[in-house]
Amino acid sequence: MIDFPSALLWFLILAAFGVAGIASALVLRFRARCYVALIGYDPRQDLVPDCLADRVEVIAVRCTSEFVRIPPMAHSASAAYIELDFRSTMLGQHLDPCLALAAGDGSLRMPIERGTRGRRLIPLTALLPQLLSSDGRIALHGRHLAWSSGWVRLHLVREAIAREDAILVVAPHPDDAEIAAYGLYEAFADQAHVLTITTGDATTKPYSTNLGREPLPRADVAQVRVADSLAAPLIAGIPSSRIGNLCYPDGELAALRRAGEQGRPEDRAPERLPGRLRALNPDWIPRQAVKSWTSLVDDLVLVIERLKPDVIVAPCPWIETHPDHVATAQAVCEALLRAKRRDGQLLFYIVHPYFSEAHPLGPAGGPAPVPNMAGRTLPMPDAVFCQSLTPAQMARKYCALEGMRDLRAIAGEARPLAKAWLDLLRRTIRQLILGRSHPDTDLLRRSIRSEEFFLVYSCTRAVALVLGDRVAGESGSRNGIPLDPETSKAAVAA
Numbered sequence: 001m002i003d004f005p006s007a008l009l010w011f012l013i014l015a016a017f018g019v020a021g022i023a024s025a026l027v028l029r030f031r032a033r034c035y036v037a038l039i040g041y042d043p044r045q046d047l048v049p050d051c052l053a054d055r056v057e058v059i060a061v062r063c064t065s066e067f068v069r070i071p072p073m074a075h076s077a078s079a080a081y082i083e084l085d086f087r088s089t090m091l092g093q094h095l096d097p098c099l100a101l102a103a104g105d106g107s108l109r110m111p112i113e114r115g116t117r118g119r120r121l122i123p124l125t126a127l128l129p130q131l132l133s134s135d136g137r138i139a140l141h142g143r144h145l146a147w148s149s150g151w152v153r154l155h156l157v158r159e160a161i162a163r164e165d166a167i168l169v170v171a172p173h174p175d176d177a178e179i180a181a182y183g184l185y186e187a188f189a190d191q192a193h194v195l196t197i198t199t200g201d202a203t204t205k206p207y208s209t210n211l212g213r214e215p216l217p218r219a220d221v222a223q224v225r226v227a228d229s230l231a232a233p234l235i236a237g238i239p240s241s242r243i244g245n246l247c248y249p250d251g252e253l254a255a256l257r258r259a260g261e262q263g264r265p266e267d268r269a270p271e272r273l274p275g276r277l278r279a280l281n282p283d284w285i286p287r288q289a290v291k292s293w294t295s296l297v298d299d300l301v302l303v304i305e306r307l308k309p310d311v312i313v314a315p316c317p318w319i320e321t322h323p324d325h326v327a328t329a330q331a332v333c334e335a336l337l338r339a340k341r342r343d344g345q346l347l348f349y350i351v352h353p354y355f356s357e358a359h360p361l362g363p364a365g366g367p368a369p370v371p372n373m374a375g376r377t378l379p380m381p382d383a384v385f386c387q388s389l390t391p392a393q394m395a396r397k398y399c400a401l402e403g404m405r406d407l408r409a410i411a412g413e414a415r416p417l418a419k420a421w422l423d424l425l426r427r428t429i430r431q432l433i434l435g436r437s438h439p440d441t442d443l444l445r446r447s448i449r450s451e452e453f454f455l456v457y458s459c460t461r462a463v464a465l466v467l468g469d470r471v472a473g474e475s476g477s478r479n480g481i482p483l484d485p486e487t488s489k490a491a492v493a494a
Helices: 004-039 125-130 176-187 218-236 253-262 293-307 323-339 391-402 417-434 443-447 459-470
Strands: 056-063 067-069 079-088 098-103 106-111 117-123 137-143 145-147 150-157 167-171 192-198 243-248 311-315 345-349 383-388 451-458
Touching: 056 067, 056 079, 079 125, 079 383, 098 125, 098 145, 106 125, 125 383, 137 145, 150 383, 167 176, 167 293, 167 323, 176 192, 176 218, 176 311, 176 345, 176 383, 176 391, 176 443, 176 451, 192 218, 192 293, 192 323, 218 243, 218 391, 243 293, 253 293, 253 323, 293 323, 311 323, 323 459, 345 459, 391 443, 451 459
Parallel strands: 167 192, 167 311, 192 243, 311 345
Antiparallel strands: 056 150, 067 137, 079 117, 079 145, 079 150, 098 106, 098 137, 345 451, 383 451
């Protein structure tokens, strides 16, 4: 005979387990959806283009579940990427997978997306100097991760910048040059110029005094950020005579471009830019200018004609979402067209990718993966360029970025107890939902990497692609890639 109280107890226990199981499944499903929203794409897809670039050499190498052997011909490459087909384990659906690589005395850890299923390019650049001592063997170890063994593709990059090449780094805002290209302009400090386009005055929140007062006015923020943009490259050894800021208004470049295309009424004289800030610049930048698109392009034409750069570093107009970044690339290409520059190269960098501000994954100091270019109309680059950074260079890059007050954590701010508890609750919920409590969009985490990645185009081809019907390409085609900053995602404050 069944004891009714015991049966009821067992029923309640089983029901509790069932409810807990259903609740756990729902929580895990919700957690997975939040993670996909964070990274901005479905990780269950291939993120490797058929060809990374025209001038990238691809060879087949043998890979096992424990190691991959790199042939001697790869040791002299400036950068290398191994293409692996990954599958997350069951734990890897909800915990962060990671691939650990080791060769000789060197090692690196490459974070992989949760729930990944598809091909990825894994950077090996940091391990290339160690291959001679390890007989070309790179040990592989996955956490919550598996990959297909057999023949895989190795992408070898041999692109290099000559020591006699003049370099011009163009940044839309103070800090963009340091985020994207500090390692590059430090490595070529004797031949590099750094030019910032705007004052960066749209960012006012970090400029409070922490004494309960209102944030600084935009004019004061502009003065501080212009000074930051002129001081940060000094850490890399670039003299002040090769650092400049055009002092155009932050957040208005796209609007200036539209106004320039539509024409400005004759009775509305454009506003003059702040002369006292422009006066801080060296002689290769004009002292006077007005707030208009034509004036911006004129300034860039004058800079290009005076400096005659062989390499221009600028934001990528097809992957960037910040309107100022897209407009900066357009202004550079218009200036190249006006200056009739047909030689040289454009190196495009990425600060605000269209898919997620959380890219790249993982902590600071790790490798910089190839950006996700799936689902985006992107003309194939002529080449890619990868600038390696040593630990000492990464430390100096951190100092340059931390000196930018908009990126610095505000310390010493007196907060009410209720707000402190609310912040703790927010971090706890974030930890439960995403498995991490730190802000994924922190630029100090995202930009301090062992490599800096650039897409390389010839100046002639880049101008044809960016400006579209305004100029014919090298093949005679007039099909440009459409660019419209207003249709991009809402941009974060620079």
